[in-house]
Amino acid sequence: MIDKTDLYIDGEWVKSIDGRVVPVINPATEEEYASITLAGKADTESAIAAAKRAFPAWSMTSPEERLDYLKKLLEVYQAREREMAHTISDEMGAPIDLAISEQASSGSSHLKAFIRTLAAFEWVRPLRPGTAGQDLTYEPAGVAALITPWNWPMNQVVLKVGAAIAAGCTMVLKPSEIAPMSGMLFAEMVHEVGLPAGVFNLINGDGVGAGSIMSSHPDIDVVSFTGSTRAGILITKAAADSVKNVSLELGGKSPNLIFDDCDIEAAVTRGTKFCFNNTGQSCNAATRMLVERSAYDQAVEVAARVADETKVDMPSKEGKHIGPLVSEAQFNKVQDLIQKGIDEGARLVAGGVGRPDGLNRGYFVRPTVFADTNNDMTIMREEIFGPVLSIMPFDTEDEAIAIANDTPFGLSAYLQTGDTERAHRVARQLRAGMVQVNGASRASGSPFGGFKQSGVGREGGAMGIEEFLEVKTISGIVDA
Known part of the structure; x- marks a missing residue:
């Protein structure tokens, strides 16, 4: 000790x-x-x-x-x-x-x-x-x-x-x-x-x-x-x-807007991995993936595959895997919210409640993806702080912005598009302190903080x- x-x-x-x-x-x-x-x-x-x-x-x-x-x-x-x-x-x-x-x-x-x-x-x-x-x-x-x-x-x-x-x-x-x-x-x-x-x-x-x-x-x-x-x-x-x-x-409940004019495979893979990074325990995690309907089915398939391929293992081991949640209280909270997503009708496409196979001790959770969510669901409103991604379709640019901004939080937002004019237009309308486009990182010394709550x-x-x-x-x- x-x-x-x-x-x-x-x-x-x-x-x-x-x-x-x-x-x-x-x-x-x-x-x-x-x-x-x-x-x-x-x-x-x-x-x-x-x-x-x-x-x-x-x-x-x-x-x-x-x-x-x-x-x-x-x-x-x-x-x-x-x-x-x-x-x-x-x-x-x-x-x-x-x-x-x-x-x-x-x-x-x-x-x-x-x-x-x-x-x-x-x-x-x-x-x-x-x-x-x-x-x-x-x-x-x-x-x-x-x-x-x-x-x-x-x-x-x-x-x-x-x-x-x-x-x-x-x-x-x-x-x-x-x-x-x-x-x-x-x-x-x-x-x-x-x-x-x-x-x-x-x-x-x-x-x-x-x-x-x-x-x-x-x-x-x-x-x-x-x-x-x-x-x-x-x-x-x-x-x-x-x-x-x-x-x-x-806190945060950051949206990730994915338009069909970008590389869907790359954007969804990047967004899902970012959501799961640090076992989802990041205030700026991109936990709400909003996808243009024409690319929605592909996005769900890619996100589910990335989740299934995400390894969970002991933190002492080298390699690209995720570790446990920080505490028993956090473990119980995440388990309860995953179950709440199931109970409220979201479609579970990867993960779920319980520990990953082979890990019966420690606060390990299964990387989880929900599809067919809406902004009234608890998993779309509350900060989960675990490796849980929720995916929702949109039809128009205005609808995507409205869904993204329909939250009490405003820390970060993420935008994936191949249209530079759209990137400028949408980024200005997102009510968040930080907007990152097409996987760009923030430069050292950039101000970190958010809008609203x-x-x-x-x-x-x-x-x-x-x-x-x-x-x-x-x-x-x-x-x-």
Whole structure:
């Protein structure tokens, strides 16, 4: 059993004051393999106090000083990136090849993007040409509460910590208690870099305990949260009494519009694999496949075949397969929603309830595809967070856009078409924060975030740093 029960507060690892020890479960084996401490009220307030004490000095550091710290952090992170990949694989079940190529590597990628962005960031800007002595300055917002999820742990931790360091904020990080080990390893890296005491603090805890204290505490100035829409609403309400800046990256139910003027085989194969990536545990997963009716039967056939060919296996094994879901609660939720799809009349063309053959232990599920769905079905409305794809036909471009936008979410949307004019036209009408056309990826440093109940604010690059800044207007100083 790995003992990780200390908390990182004020530049050192310390024993908990009033927390409780809980186990960490390996989702592939259902066995306890580590223990952490869920911070109590006194622990949480101690971390916040340390960050508050450190803020005045840290906020006055130069961008060049903060840039040096980020460069050192990148060096340390890259030296231990393989260790990070194995840690993520153990804690949340990502297959080791995926953990190396996508999960752990996302931390390095985001650090590089923040280094590039910080080096070019304009901290003082004139209001407009011809207004000498009318300046806008960008300054650190204060103490930041960073609350991150379990599904892409380093992606989210580095997006928040990297931006907060660049901005000059001090911070308290609370990673998910379900997959906390990567956050603990990251804290070791930060300690090695030698940030001033109190700039970075880490506590483990749950949302009801540490999370609610951080969201409502008067000494927290910024809350940056990634997780469910339900939790995001609660955090926003808790933060309202002290009028904090709140940035939210929440749920999604992303549509993938496939028109018959594209390569259907390639588009559906790509879309189905993307839906199943990370065992479907991605907020931007393309879980609603909307297909032009003339290509619909072919699309269903291709998606079913891809699902049947998708291997499910232990995360410790090399290869292109998917691993388990992260927890028993998530396993039960996905099983219930698959059954709900069957009960509500969707046509099951691949997968279904139960574990895959040969896997009788661990939170493994069958890659599942439903056809003949409609937007009134639960599986088309709720975020499943598992390898479950729902396919629905459309007849016209306008109908496809209407179906795509008929959701409370608006994180991502995907579009497959061979018509450039249509791509421009449809992309502009999709109510989502990110639209990717014909399998294109987003460039490093692109803003990540969504419309509607998918969140408020953006992460990554310059916009991600600005979430941790305040804008001050200074009038009347004219340099000689």
